[in-house]
Structures are given as structure tokens and as C-alpha cells.
Amino acid sequence: MSPFWITIAILALAALGYLLGRSRSVRLAGGDTRALHSRPTYHGWHVALFTALPALVLLALARLLQAPGWLAPAALALGVAGLAVALSRTAPQFRARNVVEQVVRGILIVCSLIAIATTVAIVLSLVFESLRFFRMYPWQDFFFGTEWTPSFGGGSELGMLPLLWGTLYISLIALLVAVPVGLYAAIYMSEYATPRVRSVVKPAIEVLAGIPTIVYGLFALVTVGPLLRDWIAQPLGLGSSGSSVMTAGLVMGMMLIPFVSSLSDDIINAVPQSLRDGSLAMGSTHSETIRQVVLPAALPGIVGAVLLAASRAIGETMIVVLGAGAMARISPNPFEAMTTITVKIVGQLTGDNDFASPETLVAFALGLTLFVMTLGLNVLALYIVRKYREQYE
Amino acid sequence: MTDVTSQPPRPVDPPAAPARRSLLIEDPRTRRRNAAERRFRAYGVVAIALAMGALVFLLFTIFRDGTSAFFQTYARIPIAIEAQVVDPAGNRDPAEMQKVLTMGYGKLLDNSLAAYVEANGIEIEGLDDRDLSSFFSAQARADLRNAVLANPELVGTVIEAPVMTSSRIDGMFKGRVSRESAAIDAKTSVAQYDLAMAMQERGDLQTRFNWDFVTSTDSSDNRPEAAGLGVAILGSFYMMLIVLVLSLPIGVAASIYLEEFAPKNRLTDLIEVNISNLAAVPSIVFGILGLAVFINFAGLPRSAPIVGGLVLTLMTLPTIIISTRAALKAVPPSIRDAALGVGASRMQTMFHHVLPLAMPGILTGTIIGLAQALGETAPLLLIGMVAFVTTYPSAPPEGFLDPASALPVQVFNWTQRADPAFFERASGAIIVLLVFLLAMNLLAITLRRKFERRW
Amino acid sequence: ARDQIQVAGSSTVLPYATIVAEAFAENMDFTAPVVEGGGTGAGLKQFCAGLGENTIDVANASRPIKEAELAECRANGVNNIMEVQFGYDGIVFASSINGPDFALTPQDVYKALAAEVVVDGKLVANPAATWADVNPALPAQEITAYVPGTKHGTREVFEEKVMAAGCETSGALEAMTVLSDADKAEEACVKLRTDGRSVDIDGDYTETLARIDSNPNGLGVFGLSFYENNTDKLKVATIDGVAPSVETVASGEYPVSRPLFFYVKKDHFGEIPGLKEFAEFFVADAIAGPGGPLSEYGLVPDPELARVQQAVAAETVVAAN
Amino acid sequence: MDDVRMVERVVDTDARDIKFQCKDVQVFYGEKHAIKDVSVDLLDKTVTAFIGPSGCGKSTFLRCLNRMNDTIGIARVQGRMLLDGEDIYDRRVDPVQLRARVGMVFQKPNPFPKSIYDNVAYGPRIHGLARNRAELDEIVEKALRGAALWNEVKDRLGETGTGLSGGQQQRLCIARAVATAPEVLLMDEPCSALDPIATAQVEELIDELRATFSVVIVTHSMQQAARVSQKTAFFHLGNLVEYGDTDDIFTRPRDPRTESYISGRIG
Amino acid sequence: MDDVRMVERVVDTDARDIKFQCKDVQVFYGEKHAIKDVSVDLLDKTVTAFIGPSGCGKSTFLRCLNRMNDTIGIARVQGRMLLDGEDIYDRRVDPVQLRARVGMVFQKPNPFPKSIYDNVAYGPRIHGLARNRAELDEIVEKALRGAALWNEVKDRLGETGTGLSGGQQQRLCIARAVATAPEVLLMDEPCSALDPIATAQVEELIDELRATFSVVIVTHSMQQAARVSQKTAFFHLGNLVEYGDTDDIFTRPRDPRTESYISGRIG
Ligand SMILES: Nc1ncnc2c1ncn2[C@@H]1O[C@H](COP(=O)(O)OP(=O)(O)OP(=O)(O)O)[C@@H](O)[C@H]1O
Ligand SMILES: Nc1ncnc2c1ncn2[C@@H]1O[C@H](COP(=O)(O)OP(=O)(O)OP(=O)(O)O)[C@@H](O)[C@H]1O
Numbered sequence A: 001m002s003p004f005w006i007t008i009a010i011l012a013l014a015a016l017g018y019l020l021g022r023s024r025s026v027r028l029a030g031g032d033t034r035a036l037h038s039r040p041t042y043h044g045w046h047v048a049l050f051t052a053l054p055a056l057v058l059l060a061l062a063r064l065l066q067a068p069g070w071l072a073p074a075a076l077a078l079g080v081a082g083l084a085v086a087l088s089r090t091a092p093q094f095r096a097r098n099v100v101e102q103v104v105r106g107i108l109i110v111c112s113l114i115a116i117a118t119t120v121a122i123v124l125s126l127v128f129e130s131l132r133f134f135r136m137y138p139w140q141d142f143f144f145g146t147e148w149t150p151s152f153g154g155g156s157e158l159g160m161l162p163l164l165w166g167t168l169y170i171s172l173i174a175l176l177v178a179v180p181v182g183l184y185a186a187i188y189m190s191e192y193a194t195p196r197v198r199s200v201v202k203p204a205i206e207v208l209a210g211i212p213t214i215v216y217g218l219f220a221l222v223t224v225g226p227l228l229r230d231w232i233a234q235p236l237g238l239g240s241s242g243s244s245v246m247t248a249g250l251v252m253g254m255m256l257i258p259f260v261s262s263l264s265d266d267i268i269n270a271v272p273q274s275l276r277d278g279s280l281a282m283g284s285t286h287s288e289t290i291r292q293v294v295l296p297a298a299l300p301g302i303v304g305a306v307l308l309a310a311s312r313a314i315g316e317t318m319i320v321v322l323g324a325g326a327m328a329r330i331s332p333n334p335f336e337a338m339t340t341i342t343v344k345i346v347g348q349l350t351g352d353n354d355f356a357s358p359e360t361l362v363a364f365a366l367g368l369t370l371f372v373m374t375l376g377l378n379v380l381a382l383y384i385v386r387k388y389r390e391q392y393e
Numbered sequence B: 001m002t003d004v005t006s007q008p009p010r011p012v013d014p015p016a017a018p019a020r021r022s023l024l025i026e027d028p029r030t031r032r033r034n035a036a037e038r039r040f041r042a043y044g045v046v047a048i049a050l051a052m053g054a055l056v057f058l059l060f061t062i063f064r065d066g067t068s069a070f071f072q073t074y075a076r077i078p079i080a081i082e083a084q085v086v087d088p089a090g091n092r093d094p095a096e097m098q099k100v101l102t103m104g105y106g107k108l109l110d111n112s113l114a115a116y117v118e119a120n121g122i123e124i125e126g127l128d129d130r131d132l133s134s135f136f137s138a139q140a141r142a143d144l145r146n147a148v149l150a151n152p153e154l155v156g157t158v159i160e161a162p163v164m165t166s167s168r169i170d171g172m173f174k175g176r177v178s179r180e181s182a183a184i185d186a187k188t189s190v191a192q193y194d195l196a197m198a199m200q201e202r203g204d205l206q207t208r209f210n211w212d213f214v215t216s217t218d219s220s221d222n223r224p225e226a227a228g229l230g231v232a233i234l235g236s237f238y239m240m241l242i243v244l245v246l247s248l249p250i251g252v253a254a255s256i257y258l259e260e261f262a263p264k265n266r267l268t269d270l271i272e273v274n275i276s277n278l279a280a281v282p283s284i285v286f287g288i289l290g291l292a293v294f295i296n297f298a299g300l301p302r303s304a305p306i307v308g309g310l311v312l313t314l315m316t317l318p319t320i321i322i323s324t325r326a327a328l329k330a331v332p333p334s335i336r337d338a339a340l341g342v343g344a345s346r347m348q349t350m351f352h353h354v355l356p357l358a359m360p361g362i363l364t365g366t367i368i369g370l371a372q373a374l375g376e377t378a379p380l381l382l383i384g385m386v387a388f389v390t391t392y393p394s395a396p397p398e399g400f401l402d403p404a405s406a407l408p409v410q411v412f413n414w415t416q417r418a419d420p421a422f423f424e425r426a427s428g429a430i431i432v433l434l435v436f437l438l439a440m441n442l443l444a445i446t447l448r449r450k451f452e453r454r455w
Numbered sequence C: 001a002r003d004q005i006q007v008a009g010s011s012t013v014l015p016y017a018t019i020v021a022e023a024f025a026e027n028m029d030f031t032a033p034v035v036e037g038g039g040t041g042a043g044l045k046q047f048c049a050g051l052g053e054n055t056i057d058v059a060n061a062s063r064p065i066k067e068a069e070l071a072e073c074r075a076n077g078v079n080n081i082m083e084v085q086f087g088y089d090g091i092v093f094a095s096s097i098n099g100p101d102f103a104l105t106p107q108d109v110y111k112a113l114a115a116e117v118v119v120d121g122k123l124v125a126n127p128a129a130t131w132a133d134v135n136p137a138l139p140a141q142e143i144t145a146y147v148p149g150t151k152h153g154t155r156e157v158f159e160e161k162v163m164a165a166g167c168e169t170s171g172a173l174e175a176m177t178v179l180s181d182a183d184k185a186e187e188a189c190v191k192l193r194t195d196g197r198s199v200d201i202d203g204d205y206t207e208t209l210a211r212i213d214s215n216p217n218g219l220g221v222f223g224l225s226f227y228e229n230n231t232d233k234l235k236v237a238t239i240d241g242v243a244p245s246v247e248t249v250a251s252g253e254y255p256v257s258r259p260l261f262f263y264v265k266k267d268h269f270g271e272i273p274g275l276k277e278f279a280e281f282f283v284a285d286a287i288a289g290p291g292g293p294l295s296e297y298g299l300v301p302d303p304e305l306a307r308v309q310q311a312v313a314a315e316t317v318v319a320a321n
Numbered sequence D, E: 001m002d003d004v005r006m007v008e009r010v011v012d013t014d015a016r017d018i019k020f021q022c023k024d025v026q027v028f029y030g031e032k033h034a035i036k037d038v039s040v041d042l043l044d045k046t047v048t049a050f051i052g053p054s055g056c057g058k059s060t061f062l063r064c065l066n067r068m069n070d071t072i073g074i075a076r077v078q079g080r081m082l083l084d085g086e087d088i089y090d091r092r093v094d095p096v097q098l099r100a101r102v103g104m105v106f107q108k109p110n111p112f113p114k115s116i117y118d119n120v121a122y123g124p125r126i127h128g129l130a131r132n133r134a135e136l137d138e139i140v141e142k143a144l145r146g147a148a149l150w151n152e153v154k155d156r157l158g159e160t161g162t163g164l165s166g167g168q169q170q171r172l173c174i175a176r177a178v179a180t181a182p183e184v185l186l187m188d189e190p191c192s193a194l195d196p197i198a199t200a201q202v203e204e205l206i207d208e209l210r211a212t213f214s215v216v217i218v219t220h221s222m223q224q225a226a227r228v229s230q231k232t233a234f235f236h237l238g239n240l241v242e243y244g245d246t247d248d249i250f251t252r253p254r255d256p257r258t259e260s261y262i263s264g265r266i267g
């Protein structure tokens, strides 16, 4: 039997366990469910969980360790055993709800640990190669170098500052577009627009998040870049580069609008109406109400949305490649081509370089650095939210 | 304190009666504030207009460039299956016939086309063998070979079936190739252009809707006209299935735990920051992770939707968790009190009351997270999903382990290919991707509307 | 067990590999191979990760495998590697079809794109603004060059065969060696200017093409096959008076070209059905020879293909050293 | 049930001006007819009490007077309501300006999730009633004193208003409304969560306000209505059954329904 | 201020059992000491009224009795509270089970944003009090009748509970709590938004409940306390100043603070 069918079998067994547990509890209570400590459904769940969980865990372990085939039937046997044990424990005074809730709680904990596990795995998968990199390349030059000129023959300059500068610059511009537009769109949708308009506009804007980034990239390259160059950069004497930080930032900002608008819209919508009423009744205008009462109350969610957008901006590649060019440099002029850390991570990792060379391994060091930096950013955001949060009711 | 021992409050001085004002006349301050109000509102309208404008413009370009991918030009000419070409041994032995490679079948088409030109009295200056041999798609040879091998009776007969033309010929009917551009194009010629026009005039070339684009598999750089999205659609579908089934429950469960059950301490703060930070991890790093954990450690196959799905799940989780937590936070505490007060457990309070009220936010996170996952390419680069796959994956669950491609990858791939016809296909693929996205979101959006309410 | 061949590696080789894979699946009774791009380095990394079903069978490369990579392969137990050179790739300079003609020499390109040039015995930032500044015979057009980024193998060839060559013939190498040591001078020869006149392209040739579309002054570096597919949009420049074509590259007249390879794990023969057949099919005359689908697409066939075929048939592996 | 129209019985206005003139007001919540054909004149410098059984439409009618019903999607208001002779439902009327003149205290206390100080200072700030911080402090203190909350919160003005006890929140909302200095103050059961002493202080405040403004108060306590109001309106099932001088209503009700409601008096 | 300890003064329990035994209960909101050293025994089958000025800690103490304070992050409870002799703050005690036995009506009505029916049926459903739909219907109807709401809502049971008037919401919350059939019912100002007739009906309900259960009621109306309760506890500034038979408290208060609070009685 393939693991798939064993899983199905275990789940079927669990379903059976649910029915058995339920009916058994009702029977034991003499048909009067009020005599039970827990509702019959909880007794059902109790049996189902005890049937399925241990068996599935065993099965997963067997699969992960590529253990011999007999483990799979053993999992099935364990399922039957779990069913029997759980069924025998069923009694009117048995605290099935508490047990089930403990198990569910355990599942919840495991789920939230997945995030931690992911982090650990990411750090692990970056750290070793980064160490390899730092053995080949001095860390001072990496962290404080202002030249990024990798080359095949070795002797590359791999300073990350130009990439960092580009990352921050582009993300900043993108957020300067996405946050005001997204926030105002969210405010308009949740506070002013009729439900009809909102029900059309909101999903429509969300489509922006689903358009593949390559489309944005081409849009930046073909439309926005030349437009900015011909109408702004050249007349102002700011350069004649078709791709620029501004191009990438603007287009990326466009893509990020729904991240801010949709999430904020939900949160703003969740602010209780009584707060708005309270403010309106004082003779404040709708916008005063929004700015001074609704938005502060919705702050944590909005900050979350903005962080998500910022995260996305930092992690984006395609738009930067096509929109901003691949030039690693530090310049205050937003109409010049620059590039970001993420782009270089992708580039160095998928290129033709010798994979054991510092030119490739630098990707891991960049990844790790970015990870630590965004961690700092998030700590800061958490602190800000804690400080300014206004908890309603 | 309203304390008997404290002295009675000082009476409030009656505020001076303000001058009577008319409601119909705005006083200056109100006028200012209302102007601010109107500005504020206008910003909202402008913001929405900007967003919608961007959307409309992007959609317009996508459809402008991509619609033609759904059409393909076919020729209908008699094709003689010459025995000496397809069966040089002359014994109709399929094993022997198989030795003739697809390349060999080109000759049948070339000869038939030459015969057609002659039979119809088409006279075109400078029409040479190269023009004839590059008139039809390389795919046409493969199709012909398959037909003959499946049915050896055909040898020696003349059949009339639609024959796929090459991308340049096809391009002539989609405005991609003009007579002028043909003159300088190494892959076509003016003579070929004229021939195509002559054939079309006779009704022997037809451009019609091309289901193959949606259903058939990718093809090599030599035959852009035959490339299809079948494998990519299936691959994306499988991956999204995995992402949805895993990321939504796991994300919601993690959020519930962190927001409602976890003790508020350093550890949970750490987890919280961690999760937001995961959202900022560049997607390619998830590819590195997937390669290390799922392929190298867990031994799952490369290019498999299951690995892609798992990687995208990890990538989507932070988005769902962040939005879900925000939504849970936004549910007023009084609702929780009310439920706890009648003896509901925290779990019941959560699942019966708080979660339904947080549902719109959760679904929004899901919509955005899945949209992002659906369009993601970079992490797939490292786990082998950016692959040229020409066999359909089988049905789940085995299909999860079969090699497959994905829609964004196909787009990425096609935009990198040399033949301009692939650019049209890439835009067409984006249309399919968007349709896919809309179909996926439709359920979530309807659900979200059902759950939306104010309290 | 896996029944399809897995191939990954160079994006330059990718189109050829897909053409072969497609034909292979059509004509042979094996499951269609799965072909990935990802770049030579990335492909070889997977290739060298070890033996077995979870590793790829074939790595495409637009350069020979390096010593360090070979060592890593060996460290991971990948010992019997077959190296197959199946053809050449020409590298061309091309500009917008509507612009003027360019007849370049490596020296012109070097003078136009080098970061620093020697003027009056001193190293100064490259002052050239138009092509005519470099060579009066060239059009007086702003210098804007789109050069593959450092992740691309093409860049290495460009640096070696154009920049370094131009540096040497123009006498700049000598002049710089005087100023510093020889190693430094060689390095300086291939450094491209960073003032925006030379633009690194991290994406693909399609991106270079799009950039030339949006900036008609641009001159881009392309693969020969890419150019051949887009002759209606691009005008190719001659190098030393030779126009690039399959013939001129094959004959060696056109100077800027490089060999293309794929690497096969011999240890996977017998494990993965059809692997050897695939390798043989790849270099068969009907495929990689003149007039075959690969040359039709733009590959410059290896003049010594017969020898390669023999080596594949004999399963010759890279010698251990 | 045949409506008892009030128009013809409107009591003599005692030379006091009519502040609010309501004619044939109807309110619907979707299908539900919540206010049926109510006509009433509310006087200036007078406290008017709205009484009636729970669910009869008192809050609904009150919310019409400063157009707070605009915020309820399904609510529809018909009829004319004139404030100083101007129709507040006129298209040209700015509800913002209206609400600045007609303040409101809601039935359920709804403090902002801000500090106590900011809760009270909110109105004066948006209306620019204070020139500087000192003046604002003064307004806040005065309002909090008026609402009998100052002593309890003077040391914790920076704490959030939602952390107060039920009665404190209610007084905070009163202070918040008073601080804006409206011409008409609508109070929906302002003393429901207050102890007798606090109630007395709020009633005192209402009495003071009457010197300059009109106050409309919804209350379930007949005694309170009798104590603080000069006019009383009795609502029943969406109808205004009887309206007149408070004394008259409580001593000589004309309508049997009024009589039975008042005589059933308990609390 | 020196506390007036109640322990030694606890009145004779009249052979009625002690339901809740509270010893030295302290509650802190962060730094704020909201309940100071309160000891009191609440009797079974008895209505106990908590009275005292606004903000004195009545709600806080009430919320301790079914551990609703657990939900306020900054609240800390010290001391012992025994329900039928078992410490409810014991680690082994499941607060859920406790709250099923000790029901609560909150000071601010907080109906679920669900239908009226579902609001009331929620408790019976999760506790499995009904075997089938008919029984559930019956429970819902009985609870709504008890809370004097049935007539007003019987035709609109499917409408959402948040669309009710303030008083209706309050009664809905009472009905919701009663439907769960708790042993002890804690009611925080249950009649604050009710008209006299509805108040009388709720009081009647309380009286009925007393036959089987204990009821603790917070009220600002001295009359109501006198009418419905057998025992009264007077809180002041976080202290339990006096606890005893209601008659005694209102006629012969022993503490000067009680006396002055009661004599300041107004309405
Ligand atoms: N969540 C909270 N955070 C901080 N302080 C609080 C909180 N809840 C109540 N308090 C404070 O604790 C004290 C007691 O409050 P409690 O709600 O128990 O008063 P109460 O007697 O119920 O008053 P009321 O009759 O006004 O409802 C008050 O001073 C109040 O400000
Ligand atoms: N938002 C609403 N949606 C639908 N019906 C409503 C809404 N608000 C009130 N109602 C209904 O309108 C009627 C009048 O409600 P209103 O709130 O005016 O009563 P009230 O006189 O203030 O009662 P209470 O003294 O209980 O506060 C009630 O039957 C109520 O159920």
C-alpha cells in the first residue's frame, strides 16, 4: 500500500472513530446528553484524534527517515490501537472537551513552531555557506566595501554597501507610492464607498498583487523608464538612464498597493461603529474621525500591512532587474540605475560562476545580512506598535 | 471619587451663549474643515483611480500582447505520404519505420507544398527550397510522423489535414511580420510572405482559435507555434492545491495560538518578530531552503509540484499569519467576554465567534498570499520547477511527485527565448495566469463578502 | 525510480538541450527528459551534489568545468564524468536596425568601454562619449553598451576575447603594466566603466533587446542564435571586418566564440533509462551536425563532431588527476 | 392603533423660543417602521425628557435630531425637522456643523481608546475652542468637574479612557459632549450607570446647562424626568403619545397609555 | 483609610449554605489597587446586592467570581475564593466549567453579532442542554420570556441581536445568561437601561431564580436593592465596608460611610 492510501485508510478509521465515540458517549449517558461532561461531538473528536494523530505522526516519521516498509502497516495498527484506547476511555464524566482542546492547542503550537523551524532552517542553510564565503573574502571588505564588481577571474570587489543603498532607496520609493495610495484607497473603500463600489474595487485592486512581476518589470522597462527619462530626468539634467531607482520604485509601489489597501481595509472595517459615532456626534468631520479615531485604533493592523509591503519590496527581483538596471552604485540621484541585494542574490546564485567561488557564495552572505537587517527593522516596528497601539473597548 | 467626604464639585460656569448661526451658511472654520474633508476624500478617489488606472493599463497591455497567442494559422493542403521517405525498407514494419526521425518527415511537407504551389499555378519570384522547408512548423513533422506510425496504412496515400505553419507565417496574420520586416528577417523572406498571402487568398490558410495553446505541452525553441500551457497549468494547479491546503490551516492555527493562547512573553515576541521577518526573506532564499530540506534532506524529487507547493507554502505563511493576526486583534474584546461569560471555552470562543468575525481579514491574507505564490518564480528556479517538461504529470497524489512546470515559470521561460513568437505566448500565458487567479479568488472573495459586518 | 533524464545548467545551452530533448522524446521510446536552465555554475553545483535519483544526470555548461568544481564533484562521489563538447556559440554585437552600421575591432570596444584608459602615461577615467571619439570611422553616436552581467558566461568570453584583446592590441596593456604590475594591468583591462555608458544586463538577451528597443543608441552583446532569430530588429556589427555567421565562426574567422559542453554522469548509465542514448542522440549528425535542428537554430556545429561521437560511444570520462 | 397626534396639543411656548420643530417625522430601519409620524416642538433653554418603554423609539428619535441616523445604513428618515427654523435634513446643511451645535451622549458609553484627557479635549481641539494648552486644560477640567468625574481621574488623565469603570466611562462621555459647548445637548440615558450622588451631580449640570442651552434627555426614571425636565414627551411603539409640561404629564396624563405607564411606575 | 473588615461581622447564615466564600481578595490593575482585602460569604438561594459609588470596584469584584478577570491582561487577583468549598483559582480548576456554573450579565450589553435566537441558544448548545431543536426552542422562548423580551422579538428571532435598542440588548444578554441555567448568576446593573415595567419583570425573574440559584446583582438603585435582595454589600474605594441583611443595611447601617451613601439616596 502506498503512503497515500494508508493515510486515507487512517483518516477513514478516524472518521469511524468519531462516529463510534459519539454514539458510545450518548449510549453511556443513557441517551440524555446532559449527563455528559462534554458534548458528544467532543467524545467523537477525542476518539478521532487519538486514532489519527499517533498513526499519522508515525507515518510521517517513517517517510522522513525512509524507514522500512513495515512501518506503514504498523501505523495502521497504531491507529486501531488508538481507537480502542480512546473508545475505552469514553465515559460520561470523561473530560473529552478538555482533552480535545489540549490536543488542538498542541496542534496550534506545532503550527506556530513551523515559523520558527523555517527560520532556523533558513539561518542554517545560509550560515554555513556564508562562513565559507567569509573564509575566502574578508568580512570588513564585504560589510564596508563600496565597490561591487564581481568578476570571473577572481579579484572581485564584493562590497555590499552599494547594494544596501539601492535596496533601501528603491524600497523607500516603492513605499512612498504604495503606502499613501494604498492607505487612502483603503480608507475610501471602507469609509466612503458604497458597498457595491467596494465589492468591485477591492478585488480588482487585489489583482495587482497577482500580476506576475515580470509584467511589471516589462512595464517599467518599456513604458515607465523611457517616460521618466524623456520627461523628467533629461530635461532636469539628472541623467539619461532608461532604468532607474525611480522607475523601479514607482512600478514596485504600484504592485504593493493591494498589500496595504486590502489588509488595511479589513482592519479599518473592524473598528467598532460606536467609536465613529462617538466622534461624529462631537461634530467632527468624517475625515477627522478617520484620522484621529479610526486610524489610531487600527494602527497595529496597518503597520502590519505596511511591513508586509516593505518586506515584499525588499524581496522583489524582477522589477528591479528590469526597472532599475543592474548597476551597483551609491548615488543620491534617483534617476540613475542601481540594484538591490535580492537581485544580486538571485544573480550570483543562478549565474555561470564557479559555485565554490566567493562570487557565488557571496549570495549566502548577502541573504544572511538581509535577514539580520530586516529582523532589526521588525523589532523596531513591534516596539512602535506596542507604544502607540490604542486598544478599543 | 463621588465621595461623600469630598467637597461638592464647583458649579460649572454657564458657557457664554454663542451668537446664533445659520445651519445653511458655513462658518469659516467649518468651511476650512470641510475643504479638508473634501481634499481627504479626493485623495481617496485619486488613490483608487491610480490603482485602478494602473490595473486597467496593465490588463490592457497584457491583453493587447497576449490575445493573439490563442490563435494559430493552419494550412490545408494535400500531403502525399511518400513511401520511399517514410518507409525506405518498404516492408511497413513499424520498427523499421521508426528509424526515420521527425526531421526526415520534413521532406514530405516540402514536397507537398512544392506540389501545391505548382498545382495552383502560384508564381512567386525567388521562392526557394528554404522558404518551402521553413513554411511549416517543425511540430507538423512530428504530428505527421505520429499519424503515420499509428496508422501505417497511410503510407502511399495523400491526406488532407490541417498543418501547423511556422511562427513567422503565423505572425504574418497577426501583424507581427510584415512584408518589409520579412525582407530583413533571416528566418523568413518576402517570397515566403507572398506565398502565405497567396495561400490565404485561396482559403488554404486559416487562423483559428487554438485550444492547443491551453492544453498542449511546452515545446523547444525551434517551434514556438506549438508551445502550450498544459503542463504549466496542471503544475500550478497542483502547487496551489498544496499551498491552500497547507498554508491556510497552518497559518490560521499559528495565528490563533500566538494571538489568543500564547503567554505574552519574550518568546512569543520573538516568534512574532520572526514571522514578520520571514515575510521579508527574499523568495529565492526559500528556494535555497527548499533545495536543502525537501530535496537534499527529505529526498523528494526535483521539479515536483510537491516541493514547489511546500516551498510556496512556507513563503505564503507569513502573509497569512500577519493578516490573520491583525484581523484577530481587531475583534473587540467584548465579544470574547460575552462568549466566555456563558461558559464557552477559549477554544469555543475562538472558533464560534472570533474566527468568523476575523474571516474577512484572513481571506484577504489568503487571497494576497496565494496570488503572490501563484506568480512566484525565483524560488522555483532552485528546486527545478523552471524546467522544460513535455509530459503531463499524472493525477494526484502520484502527480505531485511527477515533474511539472508552473505558469509563472513558463512566462519567465518564454520571455527569455529568442523567437519573438514566444513573447506573444508569454503574454497569452499571463492571461491564463490571471484567469487562474480570478477563478481562485472568486470563492475567497464571495466568502469574504459573506463574512463582512460591522459591530 | 525516476524514469526521465534530468538536465540542468547553462542558459546558453538550454535551447539546444530542449530541442534535443524534444526530438529525443519524439523519436525514441523513452520518457521525455526534463531540462532546466539556471546557469552553468548552478547546474554544475547540482551535478556535483552527488549520485542518485535526487541529483541531475546531465549538466549543461557554456564553459569547461573548473578544477574546484571537479574537486567538489569528486568529494561527493561523482567520479565518472563524461565531458561532451557539441558545438560553438558565436557572440555578436548588434544595434538597432534603424541605426548606423558598426564595423568594430576589439580595440574600439576596449577604448569605448574600459573603465580607465591610459592618456599621456596616466590612468584616467574613460573620457570617450561617442563612438567617433574612439575611432573617427565609427558613427558619432553616444556610447551606450548593454553587456551581459557578471553572472553570465558570455561576459567572461567578452572580457577575454574582446576587452583583453583590445587592451593588448591598443598597447594599453603595456602602458598599464608600466604603471603597476602585470596582474593588476590585466585586471584593469577588463574592467568596464561604471558611469552608465556600459550597462550590465543581469537578465537575458531578450532584456538587452528590449533595452535597445527603448534606447536606439544602444549597442548590445548577443549570442549568435539570438541574433539570427531577430534579424528584423537588430543590425549586427562586424568584428575586424568579419560578419558573424555559422560559417565564419566555424571557420574561426570570426574571433568571438566559445565552445559549449554538457557533462554526463556515467554512473547513472543503467540507472536512468535512456541516458546513454540521450548523450549519443545529442551529438548525432542528424541533430548536432550541419543542417540539423541545432544548427538550424544557430548552433555552430563542432567540426570534429565525429571524434566527439566516438568518445561518447566509448564512454570516455574526464581523467582523474 | 390610532395615533394620538400631538400637533394640536402643543403647549403654550411660554415666550420661550422653539429650538427644534419636528413635523411628521418617520423613521424606518429597512422595513421596520420605528418612528411613526411624530411632530413635536422642542423649546430653547428647556430640558425635555423623552420617556417610554424600552424599544419604543426614544433613541431613534434622538438620533434624528443631530442626524446620527445617517450612519446607520438601513435607517431612513422622513418628515421635517427644523433647528431654529432651518431644516436640518436640507441638502445644503452640513451635518458636521449641525452636530457641533447639537451634541450627543450615547446610551452605551463609547470612550475613544485614547487618554482621558484626549477624550475630553477631542471636541474642543477640532472646533478650535482653545487658543492654547492652558485654555484647553481649563476646558477639560471644567467639563470633567461638570460631569462629576474630576476627582476620580485628575491623577490619571493620561490613562486610557477604556480602562475606566462603567459609570466612569459614562461620565467621561458626558464630559466629552459638554466640552464641545453645543447649543442642544442630547443625552441618551446619561445616568443609567451612575450612583445616586453622581446622578445628582449630573442633574445639577443639566440644570445649569439649561440656562443657556436646550437639553433633551432620555430616561427610564420617572423621578429623574420629574426632577430635571420642564417638558416631557411620552413615546409608545414608535408614536409620540403625549407631550406637554412635565408637571401636567405626571399629574394629569391625558392619554390612557401615558397614565398606565406612569402609574406602573416602579423604579 | 482604615479598612472595615467584614469577616467578624458576617451575619448568621440562617441555615442557608454558603455558596461563595471569599477571603482577603485583592485585585490590582497593574499598579492600581482596585479591590482591597475583601472577605465575604455569599449564600446559596439568595440574592445579594452589591452597591456603592461608581468606580468603587463592584464590577471588578463581580468579575472575580467567575474569573472573567483572567481576560484582562493587567488584572491580578489574590486571595481565596471558594465555590462550594473549592478554590476557583486553584490551578486544577477549569475556568470554563466554572463559568458554566457561574453565569454573567455584563454592565455594557454585548450581544453577539448573530441572530437573536442564536444569541440565546448559544449557551444551551455548547453545554448540550437540549436534546433536540424543539427543546432548544423551548429553552430560548423561556429565557426570552423570563427576560421580558419575548413579545418584542418573537417575530424577528432571525434578526441580528446588535440591531436591537439599548434596553432590548440588555434583556437579550439577560436571556442569554439565564438560558445556560447557571448555579450562580452575576448581573452587573441588569436593569440600567430598562423601563419600569421591564425592570419589574426582570426583578420578578431574579426572584424566581432565587428559588434554585444564587444571584449577585450590582445596582445603583437603592430601591431595587431593597426590593430584590436579601443580602447587601456596600463597597467603597475598593473596600467592602459593610455586608449584611438588606433590611439591616438600609435601616441600621453600622458604618458612617454606608449611612451617608444611603441617606444621600436620590433615585
Ligand atoms: N481594565 C481596567 N484597567 C485599569 N483600571 C480599571 C480597569 N477596569 C476598571 N478599572 C478601575 O478600577 C476601579 C474599579 O472599577 P470597577 O469597574 O470595578 O468599578 P464599578 O464599581 O463597577 O463602577 P461603576 O458603577 O461605575 O461600573 C475604577 O477606578 C476603574 O477606573
Ligand atoms: N440599527 C437598527 N436596526 C434595526 N432595528 C433597529 C435598530 N436600532 C433600533 N432598532 C429597532 O427600532 C426600535 C426602536 O429602537 P430605539 O433604539 O429607538 O429604542 P429605545 O426607545 O431607545 O429603547 P431603549 O430604551 O431600550 O433604548 C426597536 O424596536 C429596535 O429594535
Ligand SMILES: [Mg+2]
Residues within 6 Å of the ligand: D058, D059, D060, D107, D188, E165, E166, E167
Ligand atoms: Mg435607546
Ligand SMILES: [Mg+2]
Residues within 6 Å of the ligand: D165, D166, D167, E058, E059, E060, E107, E188
Ligand atoms: Mg461597573
Ligand SMILES: O=P([O-])([O-])[O-]
Residues within 6 Å of the ligand: A351, A352, C009, C010, C011, C012, C013, C038, C039, C040, C041, C061, C062, C063, C151, C152, C153, C154
Ligand atoms: O547560463 P550561461 O549560458 O550564460 O552559462
